[in-house]
Amino acid sequence: MILTQKYISLPELKIDDLTVKLPIIQGGMGVGISMAGLASAVADQGGIGVISSVGLGLLHDKEMKNYRAGNIIALREEIRKAKRLSSGIVGVNVMVAVSDYDDLVRTALEEEIDILFLGAGLPLRLPNGVSIEFLKSVKTKIIPIVSSARAAKIIFQTWEKKFNHIPDGVVVEGPKAGGHLGFKPEQIDDPAYALEEIVPQVVSVIKPFRIKYGKDLPVIAAGGIFTGEDIFRFLQMGASGVQMGTRFVATNECDADIRFKEQYIYCKKEDIVIIKSPVGLPGRAIINNFLRDVSAGIKMPFTCPWKCLKTCDFKTSLYCIAKALMKAKIGNLTNGFSFAGSNAYRIENIISVKELIENLKREFEIAYLELTKILTPQFAL
Numbered sequence: 001m002i003l004t005q006k007y008i009s010l011p012e013l014k015i016d017d018l019t020v021k022l023p024i025i026q027g028g029m030g031v032g033i034s035m036a037g038l039a040s041a042v043a044d045q046g047g048i049g050v051i052s053s054v055g056l057g058l059l060h061d062k063e064m065k066n067y068r069a070g071n072i073i074a075l076r077e078e079i080r081k082a083k084r085l086s087s088g089i090v091g092v093n094v095m096v097a098v099s100d101y102d103d104l105v106r107t108a109l110e111e112e113i114d115i116l117f118l119g120a121g122l123p124l125r126l127p128n129g130v131s132i133e134f135l136k137s138v139k140t141k142i143i144p145i146v147s148s149a150r151a152a153k154i155i156f157q158t159w160e161k162k163f164n165h166i167p168d169g170v171v172v173e174g175p176k177a178g179g180h181l182g183f184k185p186e187q188i189d190d191p192a193y194a195l196e197e198i199v200p201q202v203v204s205v206i207k208p209f210r211i212k213y214g215k216d217l218p219v220i221a222a223g224g225i226f227t228g229e230d231i232f233r234f235l236q237m238g239a240s241g242v243q244m245g246t247r248f249v250a251t252n253e254c255d256a257d258i259r260f261k262e263q264y265i266y267c268k269k270e271d272i273v274i275i276k277s278p279v280g281l282p283g284r285a286i287i288n289n290f291l292r293d294v295s296a297g298i299k300m301p302f303t304c305p306w307k308c309l310k311t312c313d314f315k316t317s318l319y320c321i322a323k324a325l326m327k328a329k330i331g332n333l334t335n336g337f338s339f340a341g342s343n344a345y346r347i348e349n350i351i352s353v354k355e356l357i358e359n360l361k362r363e364f365e366i367a368y369l370e371l372t373k374i375l376t377p378q379f380a381l
C-alpha cells in the first residue's frame with residue numbers, strides 16, 4: 001500500500017462549515033437501537049451520534065393507533081434529549097422507504113439537527129413542505145447513504161439539475177453492513193462489490209463536484225469496519241471518515257435491551273445470516289427461532305393498521321418487521337430478531353463508548369506506525 005495521506009492520528013472530519021473532532025459516525029440503527037442515549041454519548045466523545053428515526057412512535061404506541069403522529073412526537077423528543085445531554089454533533093437517520101419520510105425530514109429540520117442521513121432509497125425529491133430555499137437557509141447538512149458509485153452520481157446530478165444545489169457528502173455502505181442492504185443477494189459475497197472496491201469509485205464520482213463547488217464533500221465508508229486499523233485503511237483509500245454500527249451496539253450506552261446486546265456477544269460467525277426482509281431488500285441478522293420459523297413459512301399473525309414502509313408487501317408478508325424489530329429492542333427475542341453486521345461475532349464484551357473510541361484511536365495510531373516501518377525501514381526503531 002502506498003501511504004497517500006499522512007494521518008498520524010485520527011484526523012478531523014469536515015462537512016461543509018462543520019468540523020467534527022473525529023472522523024467516526026455512529027450509524028443510525030432502528031428500531032430504537034440508536035436513540036438519544038447512544039447518539040449523545042458518541043457526540044460527547046467527538047464523533048457524530050445518530051438517532052434512527054424509524055418506528056420511534058411504536059415504542060410509545062405499540063398498537064400503532066396513531067403511529068404517524070407518534071413518530072413525529074417521539075423523534076422531536078429524542079432530538080431534544082440528545083441536545084440536552086451533549087453539546088456535540090448529532091444527526092438523524094431517515095429511511096427514504098418509510099411512508100412518513102416527509103414528516104420525519106421536516107421534523108429533524110425544524111429541530112435544527114446538525115446532519116440528516118438519508119438511506120434505504122435515493123433521496124431525489126424534496127419532502128413536501130420543504131423548499132430548496134428553506135433547505136439552503138438551515139444549518140443542517142444533508143448526507144445520502146448509497147451502495148454504489150452509480151447511485152451517488154444519480155443523486156448529485158439530479159440535485160444539481162433540479163435544485164442547483166448538492167448534498168454535503170455521502171456515506172457509501174458496503175455489503176458487510178448490518179440491517180437492510182442495498183445489494184442483490186448474489187452481489188453480497190461478490191468481491192466486485194466489496195467496500196474496498198466501491199469507496200474509490202465513489203471518491204472519483206464525487207471529485208468533479210468537489211472541484212466545481214469548492215467543497216470538501218466527504219465520502220464516508222461503512223459496513224464491516226471494526227478496528228482502528230480498518231479506519232486507517234479506508235482513509236488511505238480516499239474516504240474522509242467511517243460510519244460504524246455493530247461496534248456501537250455492544251456499548252453500555254446503546255439504547256437496546258441488554259438481551260439484544262448479548263446476542264452480539266454469544267453469536268458465532270455462522271449465526272450471522274442474510275434474510276429476505278418484507279421491505280423487499282436483503283438484510284443481515286442473527287439467526288434465532290423466530291427467523292427459523294419465518295423461513296419455514298410459518299406466519300406470525302399481525303395486523304397492519306398503517307403501512308409504515310412504502311415497499312412492504314404486508315398482505316403476503318409472514319411478519320411485521322417494524323413490530324419484530326421493536327420487540328427485539330426491548331429484549332423479546334422470541335417475537336423478534338436483531339439485525340447485525342457481518343463482524344458481530346467478533347464482539348467479546350460490552351464496553352463504554354469512551355473506551356471504544358479510545359481503542360479505535362490507539363489502533364489507528366499503531367496502524368500508521370506499522371505502515372511507516374514497512375515503507376521506510378531506516379526509520380524503524
Ligand SMILES: Cc1cc2nc3c(=O)[nH]c(=O)nc-3n(C[C@H](O)[C@H](O)[C@H](O)COP(=O)(O)O)c2cc1C
Nearest residue numbers: 027028029030119177178179223224244245246341
Ligand atoms: C441493528 C442495526 C440496525 C440498523 N438500522 C439502520 C437504519 O434504521 N437505517 C439505516 O440507514 N441503517 C441502519 N443500519 C446500518 C448502520 O447504520 C450502519 O451503516 C452499518 O451497520 C455499518 O456496518 P457495521 O455494522 O458493520 O459497522 C443498522 C445496522 C444495525 C446493526
